[in-house]
Amino acid sequence: MNVKFLGMGAAALIAASFCTPSAYAQAPxxxxxxxxxxxxxxxxxxxxxxxxxxxxxxxxxxxxxxxxxxxxxxxxxxxxxxxxxxxxxxxxxxxxxxxxxxxxxxxxxxxxxxxAKEEWWYPAYMKEKCPGLPNWEALKDPKCAEAFSTPETAPNGRYLGGPVTWEGFDDERVVSLGLPFTVIHAGTDAAMFAELDSAYQRQAPIMLWIYSPHWAPAKYKGEWVEFPPYTKECYEDPAWGSNTSAAYDCGKPTxxxxxxxxxxxxxxxxxxxxxxxxxxxxxxxxxxxxxxxxxxxxxxxxxxxxxxxxxxxxxxxxxx
CATH class of the missing domain: 3.40.190.10 (Periplasmic binding protein-like II)
Known part of the structure; x- marks a missing residue:
């Protein structure tokens, strides 16, 4: 390109464009x-x-x-x-x-x-069957647990947890808080939310792990269970909390x-x-x-x- 016939300003701009380093020139x-x-x-x-x-x-x-x-x-x-x-x-x-x-x-x-927020979640239509919710202690009532049961878990309630690779300590939480619930782990994220959608459409009982950010809390009307607030001690010191012989007697961290x-x-x-x-x-x-x-x-x-x-x-x- 011949820049001598261009104005001084234009020539300077063109020169700068060739001399100024850019991320695109340097990568990869x-x-x-x-x-x-x-x-x-x-x-x-x-x-x-x-x-x-x-x-x-x-x-x-x-x-x-x-x-x-x-x-x-x-x-x-x-x-x-x-x-x-x-x-x-x-x-x-x-x-x-x-x-x-x-x-x-x-x-x-x-x-x-x-x-990030991750916790037990239930549809709003289940609240009339367990009116003490969202307080976690309502889940200790056998009638409430039975309302969330399925043939595979009755009389225990059924809690649908995430894939086992996510951890989350739900199995330990059920034991340490004395909840009459059986934890079932979904095989995949997609399977978990497909089950939620099916249950919601049928107004069927379901309690499961819902997390945010995610589209589900916006699409479905419901609430997260309110467990004792998470502290580091809850996960590490069995003496902490309502169960002095077991850890994980609290909710999930945020x-x-x-x-x-x-x-x-x-x-x-x-x-x-x-x-x-x-x-x-x-x-x-x-x-x-x-x-x-x-x-x-x-x-x-x-x-x-x-x-x-x-x-x-x-x-x-x-x-x-």
Missing amino acids: ESSDPIKIALFDWTSVNLNAKIMGGVLEKLGYTVEYPTADYLSSLTTGLTNGDLTLAMEYWQTTAGEAMVASDATGQTENLGPLGPQ GEIYKYAWKGMKDKWPIAYKVAKNYKIDTDVLNALSGQVDLDGKSPEDVAAGWIAENEATWKAWAE
């Missing part, structure tokens, strides 16, 4: 694939696909290995088999995060944005949702690392995107691509 720093973990619930996989799609726009190669939620923190990310994971809930992964931090081989990249990376990401892919560190998403946005997948039947890839196309200015700023 390595052609090796960045491996972003997929887990067994919708929102985390949406965040993974959005993050991966943005990195692909910047020229990176991205892979999406399926991983175990908790062990990925202490094995996959520590040894570099995984590069990045987008959601570790302080509510359920707190202990694994402490163990991961202690290795010195991972890095907490900060909060994703939404606050807290942040964190992003984690393999420690080597910062040096190997510094622009991608910057994007991951700056990545944030709003609770309502994440709930709506999850609903597009679980309720509208869209693929996570299509939903992620739609968000990326509509929010170019946002994700470009993450790389600056």
Whole structure:
């Protein structure tokens, strides 16, 4: 291009465009694939696909290995088999995060944005059958428990917990609080919410693990059970709480949702690392995107691509 016939201002602008470094010119720093973990619930996989799609726009190669939620923190990310994971809930992964931090081989990249809440939840139509709710002590009444029972658990109530990989200590909670309930673990996240939808449509009894951020608390009218508030001592010291011989006699913790990376990401892919560190998403946005997948039947890839196309200015700023 010959710039001598252009005005001084135009020539300066063109020269600056060639001389000013940009994230897009610098990336990718390595052609090796960045491996972003997929887990067994919708929102985390949406965040993974959005993050991966943005990195692909910047020229990176991205892979999406399926991983175990908790062990990925202490094995996959520590040894570099995984590069990045987008959601570790302080509510359920707190202990694994402490163990991961202690290795010195991972890095907490900060909060994703939404606050995590996970607890026992029931539809509003069940309250007339157990009028003491949401107080957890209502569940100790055999009549209340029977109202939540199914043929496989009667006379005990049935509590549908998350997949066993999520932990959550529901089996221990039932014992320590003396609840006449049987814990049944869902095989998958999708199966758990399919069962909720079926029960809700039939006004059938159901008590299950509901978490937020998620579209379910907005779609279905109901309440979380109010257990004794969580404290660290409740989980670690049996002498704490109403049952002085057992731990977990309280509700689940609330807290942040964190992003984690393999420690080597910062040096190997510094622009991608910057994007991951700056990545944030709003609770309502994440709930709506999850609903597009679980309720509208869209693929996570299509939903992620739609968000990326509509929010170019946002994700470009993450790389600056």
